[in-house]
């Protein structure tokens with residue numbers, strides 16, 4: 175009896191020593207409830223107390239005036255390659271935004287072979303944790319290339335078996351990119367069949383829907399149908415009303431999703447807080463059919479097809495309100511194009527903007543930024559309690575590229591600009607949309623909230639100083655104001671300074 179008592183005292187004594195305690199911060203726990211002043215204690219990679227901590231700590235952090243929040247989870251990220259690269263694996267452009275977990279494999283593109291990907295992440299570490307989705311387009315491409323036709327039964331089985339293999343290795347669902355090649359060539363039923371495999375393992379279905387412009391509504395209905403037929407919860411990626419054809423339609427788009435939710439379906443979305451998007455120039459300016467078999471250049475040169483494509487490019491400029499609304503982010507062949515609009519380049523070189531686009535398409539294409547949205551549509555979606563924050567960015571460091579500022583500023587922009595400064599949304603609501611909500615969407619059971627026993631992914635920031643610095647003119651400036659960022663209990667930002675720690679790991683679904 176006495177031995178048990180002694181053991182009990184010893185255990186209690188051990189529990190009273192934390193590794194890290196944040197004292198007196200305003201704790202915003204990820205539920206959407208307002209913050210409460212208190213302590214947050216961490217031991218190893220876990221949170222061991224939220225509220226009051228009477229014990230000691232190896233490291234004590236003064237939290238007065240600061241907000242402690244769950245580390246942010248970026249549902250829509252494209253770091254499949256860059257999170258593995260030595261130069262960018264610390265993912266500082268995201269940790270400086272308070273992000274502690276990213277989701278790769280989005281828009282139907284990315285890593286297919288999950289086991290070695292995860293193994294590599296675990297061995298080398300990363301600045302953030304990584305969750306992965308099985309990319310439909312990459313899988314289709316691997317099985318039968320960029321052919322514009324349905325798969326044969328055998329090909330479909332092969333594609334499904336690749337999804338299954340990935341799900342068994344710990345992927346969290348299936349993603350599609352239905353504007354891209356070859357995702358665009360898939361009919362709804364093909365995707366349903368693949369999503370059923372995701373559902374069998376409890377995964378989600380995330381989609382860059384088929385059209386975000388004139389056909390936004392039917393594209394949302396297709397995503398919902400795929401969810402309903404496969405059983406998967408549906409995640410509409412980077413929800414937007416793109417181009418003039420869709421401006422003003424966000425209310426109705428949200429009503430379509432809300433009607434599905436009212437029928438009991440799990441349908442959610444994510445969004446980045448900007449009125450510009452970014453992707454390859456081809457996706458903005460030529461139809462997916464022109465890319466079949468990787469023969470875009472031949473078609474641009476073809477005496478019959480070429481003029482038709484040029485007309486299509488001109489029309490795409492008109493829908494986007496002119497070639498001055500398309501900025502070159504990264505064009506390998508002529509880096510001096512980076513940061514300039516197609517209209518700027520055409521003016522400087524006294525050329526037709528269509529010629530400039532054709533030159534770039536023939537020269538291997540470029541990443542571009544397109545000012546194709548309206549602020550009022552962005553705000554309608556931002557206020558919905560089923561819309562999470564996402565970046566659509568990737569692990570980067572400053573180079574000669576001029577990428578979309580979302581890569582560096584998404585989370586502080588939404589919290590700092592839209593919640594703290596503009597009061598468009600409440601601060602706790604903005605934090606939930608970046609933490610608890612994405613965790614719930616994924617089915618993450620031990621992250622996304624500040625709770626006893628949860629993993630210690632935490633951001634501590636000053637709400638008056640936590641801001642994005644990246645603009646469209648100077649897009650690669652790191653965000654400021656994150657004082658501490660802990661990933662699995664280890665600081666990647668300590669007292670405002672970048673550390674060299676790589677505590678991020680692959681997170682496996684089971």
Ligand SMILES: [Zn+2]
Pocket residue numbers: 281351382411412
């Ligand atoms: Zn996308």
